[in-house]
Amino acid sequence: MLHGQRAIDVDVHPLVPNMAALTPYMDEFWRDQVVERGINTIASQNYPPNAPKTARADWKQASKVSDLQSQLLDPYGIETAIVTPLYGTQMVFNADMARAFTRALNDWTRAEWLDRDSRLRASIVLPMHDPEHAVEEIERLAPDRRFVQAQVLVMGETPAGKRQHWQVYQACIKHGLPLAIHAGSSFRHPVTSVGWPSWYLEEYSAQAQGFQSTLGSLITEGVLSKFPELKIVLLESGVTWLMPFLYRLQKTWKGTRFEIPWVDRPPIEMVRDQVRLSCQPFDAPPEVVPRVLEMLGSDDMLMWASDWPHWQYDGEAAIPPGLPASLMPKLLRENALATYGRLRAPACVKE
Amino acid sequence: MNVIQPIRGRSKPPAATLGLVDVDIHPRMKKPTDLNRWLSQRWQDHLSTYGIRARHGFVGGQPPFPKAQPLACRRDAWPPTGGTPASDLDFLRFQLLDQYGVDVGVLNPLQPSGQGDNNNEFSAAMAYAVNEWQLEEWTRKEPRLRASVVVPYDDGPASAREITLRANDPNFCQVLMMSRTAEPAGKSRYWPIYEAAEAAGLPVAFHAFGYSGWAMTNGGWPSFYTEEVSEHAISAQNQVVSMVVEGVFERFPKLKVVMIECGFAWAPNVAWRLDQHWKQLRGEVPHLKLKPSEYIKRNIWFSTQPMEDPERPEHILDIMGWIGWDKILFASDYPHWDFDDPLLALSGAISTEKRRDIYGGNAVKLYGF
Numbered sequence: 001m002l003h004g005q006r007a008i009d010v011d012v013h014p015l016v017p018n019m020a021a022l023t024p025y026m027d028e029f030w031r032d033q034v035v036e037r038g039i040n041t042i043a044s045q046n047y048p049p050n051a052p053k054t055a056r057a058d059w060k061q062a063s064k065v066s067d068l069q070s071q072l073l074d075p076y077g078i079e080t081a082i083v084t085p086l087y088g089t090q091m092v093f094n095a096d097m098a099r100a101f102t103r104a105l106n107d108w109t110r111a112e113w114l115d116r117d118s119r120l121r122a123s124i125v126l127p128m129h130d131p132e133h134a135v136e137e138i139e140r141l142a143p144d145r146r147f148v149q150a151q152v153l154v155m156g157e158t159p160a161g162k163r164q165h166w167q168v169y170q171a172c173i174k175h176g177l178p179l180a181i182h183a184g185s186s187f188r189h190p191v192t193s194v195g196w197p198s199w200y201l202e203e204y205s206a207q208a209q210g211f212q213s214t215l216g217s218l219i220t221e222g223v224l225s226k227f228p229e230l231k232i233v234l235l236e237s238g239v240t241w242l243m244p245f246l247y248r249l250q251k252t253w254k255g256t257r258f259e260i261p262w263v264d265r266p267p268i269e270m271v272r273d274q275v276r277l278s279c280q281p282f283d284a285p286p287e288v289v290p291r292v293l294e295m296l297g298s299d300d301m302l303m304w305a306s307d308w309p310h311w312q313y314d315g316e317a318a319i320p321p322g323l324p325a326s327l328m329p330k331l332l333r334e335n336a337l338a339t340y341g342r343l344r345a346p347a348c349v350k351e
Numbered sequence: 352m353n354v355i356q357p358i359r360g361r362s363k364p365p366a367a368t369l370g371l372v373d374v375d376i377h378p379r380m381k382k383p384t385d386l387n388r389w390l391s392q393r394w395q396d397h398l399s400t401y402g403i404r405a406r407h408g409f410v411g412g413q414p415p416f417p418k419a420q421p422l423a424c425r426r427d428a429w430p431p432t433g434g435t436p437a438s439d440l441d442f443l444r445f446q447l448l449d450q451y452g453v454d455v456g457v458l459n460p461l462q463p464s465g466q467g468d469n470n471n472e473f474s475a476a477m478a479y480a481v482n483e484w485q486l487e488e489w490t491r492k493e494p495r496l497r498a499s500v501v502v503p504y505d506d507g508p509a510s511a512r513e514i515t516l517r518a519n520d521p522n523f524c525q526v527l528m529m530s531r532t533a534e535p536a537g538k539s540r541y542w543p544i545y546e547a548a549e550a551a552g553l554p555v556a557f558h559a560f561g562y563s564g565w566a567m568t569n570g571g572w573p574s575f576y577t578e579e580v581s582e583h584a585i586s587a588q589n590q591v592v593s594m595v596v597e598g599v600f601e602r603f604p605k606l607k608v609v610m611i612e613c614g615f616a617w618a619p620n621v622a623w624r625l626d627q628h629w630k631q632l633r634g635e636v637p638h639l640k641l642k643p644s645e646y647i648k649r650n651i652w653f654s655t656q657p658m659e660d661p662e663r664p665e666h667i668l669d670i671m672g673w674i675g676w677d678k679i680l681f682a683s684d685y686p687h688w689d690f691d692d693p694l695l696a697l698s699g700a701i702s703t704e705k706r707r708d709i710y711g712g713n714a715v716k717l718y719g720f
């Protein structure tokens with residue numbers, strides 16, 4: 001147990017071994033496509049399979065429930081872990097293929113993970129490049145209450161707040177699902193607004209810029225104002241970019257709110273009400289963490305995550321150093337329970 | 352942010368005892384043909400026929416996001432003599448230099464400077480002309496003003512030639528780039544700029560703006576000017592990351608970079624994030640001999656305007672302290688609508704001694720004024 005808590009881990013990533021693992025969950029047409037076109041894998045460049053960030057040295061095996069059980073669930077005494085596979089199925093350019101592959105991925109998650117350990121819950125991975133397909137996937141899976149949120153990548157084709165995505169957010173609200181925005185690009189654009197960087201360290205760093213732009217879009221387009229009941233969960237964002245970004249956005253808003261009149265209260269207030277963040281990684285040295293928390297100004301926003309099997313910490317140091325003991329009950333459990341309606345009631349497979 | 356400034360008597364900030372240096376003033380031409388005397392006939396014709404062709408879809412360098420105010424300027428900055436804001440030296444003296452007792456003002460010409468134009472050769476011709484224009488129309492007439500070496504930054508060798516040409520002219524105090532280059536600023540195509548600037552002892556300033564040709568966010572084009580303003584701070588973060596990780600400061604250890612109008616509150620968390628993930632990824636970047644944050648601390652300065660606005664004023668002290676009190680430079684952004692009044696911009700929570708350094712002491716050291 002972590003700090004005496006039966007922790008809830010909101011960010012865990014099963015590794016999909018290859019496309020062959022998903023074909024049993026496809027119809028005949030797509031199974032045939034995979035075989036005939038030699039689509040062996042569709043792994044994402046966001047996490048190059050052999051890169052040190054992608055899997056900790058002692059967590060290289062991460063494609064089976066037994067790996068998760070022995071490396072994380074059992075030793076940490078975890079009550080619930082929310083799994084989100086980050087395979088490249090959301091990213092493919094053919095919208096029909098993205099829909100078929102993502103359906104298969106979600107069904108794989110259900111059969112290979114949810115059905116094998118009752119401690120697990122999952123994200124509905126969304127094929128966002130056709131919002132209608134995303135809505136359809138939410139409608140298909142939401143009756144299974146073990147799916148507790150819907151998940152998109154932080155860098156998409158158009159900024160997340162744009163109106164064409166709103167039907168997806170309405171479907172989330174209808175089913176009581178938070179919208180989880182996870183680090184990662186669908187590579188419609190370079191990972192920086194000044195082009196493609198040379199190094200993976202730069203690319204991984206650029207996630208924090210992606211989260212700023214995405215949150216800015218959700219605020220300015222009016223998603224948070226229009227849907228006050230929608231919870232946004234930012235996963236693997238790094239956390240410490242948040243308040244400095246909002247300090248600028250909120251100041252600008254004071255001078256330019258005439259163009260976005262629906263943003264009718266200070267953005268920082270809206271974010272405190274509706275936005276939650278996983279705490280791995282926490283991009284700050286321990287000595288500044290108390291000040292960072294003071295700026296955050298809320299004990300309700302951070303949720304614990306291991307980010308298994310990504311390498312964010314060594315050994316047992318699962319809580320970012322510097323976070324105070326007094327925060328642990330909320331960090332490890334209560335904030336997740338408050339965020340995820342579906343974790344508060346016993347899960348039954350059908351609604 | 353003051354679209355119209357209250358009218359009051361002349362007054363210098365009392366804390367500015369080491370001088371008041373404004374590192375961000377935007378002079379404008381009186382008319383588009385002002386540069387003609389320094390352009391060849393060919394480029395004069397090009398300018399009048401095709402104009403500025405920025406890497407976005409709108410003519411004349413007019414940005415894709417209409418500004419909050421005409422020309423993004425203070426409503427009261429339009430000179431009574433006619434013309435556009437900051438095109439009249441006397442009125443600039445009256446409204447800024449004399450009004451606040453500015454000792455040194457750094458000119459950062461924006462469009463139509465030709466920076467970031469689709470045509471590098473045209474951009475180079477324009478940069479030369481803009482630099483001559485700064486000398487002729489501004490610095491020779493007003494000793495308190497200093498010019499920036501405008502460079503056609505997407506052509507590294509041409510930029511280096513322009514820097515070398517200006518290297519021994521004390522009227523120029525820095526090299527000017529925009530924050531959105533066609534590729535990340537650390538890439539080797541830009542190294543000739545850093546090499547020439549380091550050799551000339553000139554800091555390289557990145558002023559917010561420009562159009563890279565890529566979407567303005569790494570997830571596509573946003574909708575609003577409000578977002579565009581935020582995105583300047585965001586692209587500047589990518590530029591700092593690129594310069595650090597590509598090893599620019601390893602290769603040019605004496606290079607001084609100034610981020611102007613890019614904000615600064617993000618600098619600590621960008622440095623923390625790089626350090627944090629460099630721990631696992633340093634095998635990829637063995638050319639970095641120091642922790643990423645150490646390059647930021649050693650080689651990068653930040654201007655104040657527009658200052659991020661924490662809910663509690665003491666948090667600006669934390670942020671400036673994390674960056675380093677010797678790295679913050681005062682900027683007004685005159686004549687733009689979000690102008691920072693020297694008398695009001697710096698929070699009283701900042702000690703007199705530190706305000707003194709921000710108003711002038713740090714810039715005097717950096718630029719050698």
